[in-house]
Amino acid sequence: MLITLDLFSEVPIYQQIRDRVVEAVADGVLREGSQLPSTRQLGVDLGINFHTVNKAYDLLRTEGVILVNRKSGAIVRRDASSGPPEPEYADEWQSRLRTLLAEAVVQGLPPSEVTARSNALLGSFTSAS
Amino acid sequence: MLITLDLFSEVPIYQQIRDRVVEAVADGVLREGSQLPSTRQLGVDLGINFHTVNKAYDLLRTEGVILVNRKSGAIVRRDASSGPPEPEYADEWQSRLRTLLAEAVVQGLPPSEVTARSNALLGSFTSAS
DNA sequence: CCAGCTGTTATAGCAATACTATAACAGCTA
DNA sequence: TAGCTGTTATAGTATTGCTATAACAGCTGG
Known part of the structure; x- marks a missing residue:
């Protein structure tokens, strides 16, 4: 787990950290029970x-990805194998996906390439587990 | 073009407007040359x-989606058919997609369902053109 | 037991952002 | 001329992002 920050990005630092951790869990670099630094x-x-x-x-923690104790510190709680999400979550997530996909299409990215990139990313997840 | 705002959302109002317009263009509800309200x-x-x-x-306008003149007001400039985007754009966009897909996987959404939802959304775009 | 780590909470300050408000100017159009 | 438009300026307020300092509590290794 190596996190690199872009201090000039418009994305807040805490959000970048959150994103990198989520990606690391999806990648399988961090698994259920993995310890995060203090x-x-x-x-x-x-x-x-x-x-x-x-x-x-x-x-x-709010998102259910990690678990924080005074005792054990921060450890990964949620995994790709932890079970299905709330149905309401899926809907909210899909609306964000919709916005992102719409943007790509409007910018001229061919739908076939969108699909290809999406599949490549999905394939890279948890294949290391 | 009907825009509905969620004033309680954490997403800024101007961002919501931007998102709805981009989606409308992707949907084909707004096409190249379409007039936006003042x-x-x-x-x-x-x-x-x-x-x-x-x-x-x-x-x-900065994103190249619309064109604003004092004369003609705001009109849609960019379409799904306007030509390919800059390669650098595609990379930046993909990194955002990566974060979004990672989140879904971590939350337990099956990759098959992610693909299904993605394809459904892509299929709904510009099919009305 | 003590020192040092941890998480947690509080408080404060600063810069930037989001939104609103009022105003004024310029150009097009009916 | 009247009324619409975009554009620019200025300002005020509330919120956010980040930093800083401090203090307390619990765990752990010496």
Whole structure:
């Protein structure tokens, strides 16, 4: 798990951390039970305040991706194999996908290429498990 | 073109307007040359300040989706048929797709269903043209 | 037991963002 | 001329993102 930040991005730092962790779990680099660095440690590593890391972890906990104890620290809770999501989640997620796909199509990306890229990404997930 | 806002959403209003317009173009509801309402008119219709609409239009113009003249107002410039995007755009877009797909997989949405939903959405675009 | 780590909470400050509001100017059009 | 349009400026408010400092509680290794 190596996280690289883009401090010039418009995407908030805590969101970038959250995104990288989610991707790492999808990739299988992080699995159920995997230990994440402490907020203070990761803050030092990334050169940012530990409160910002805390916010990212808080977001991940809210999403059910990780579990945070005073005892065990932050560990991965959710996996691709953890069971199906709430139906309401799928709907909300799909509306975000719809916006993203619409953008690509409007920008002229051929639907066939959209499908190809999507399949390539999906294939790269959890194939390392 | 009917735009509905969610004033309680965490997504900024101007972003919601931008998203709905992009989706409308992808759907074929708005085509190349289609006229968009004036910023003041849409502001009244949506019950918001016209500067917020202006910001959304500005974003759409920056993205190359619409064209804004003092003379003709805002009209759709870009279509699914307007030609291929910059290669750099495709890469940046793919990284956003990657994050979104990773999230779905982590939340337990089966990859097969992800593909199905993606194909359904793509199929709904521009099929009305 | 003590030192050092951890998570958690509180408080504060600063810069930037989102939205609203009012105003004014310029150009097109009926 | 009147009324629409886009454009620009300025300003105020609330919220967000990030940083900073501090303090407390619980776990753990010496």
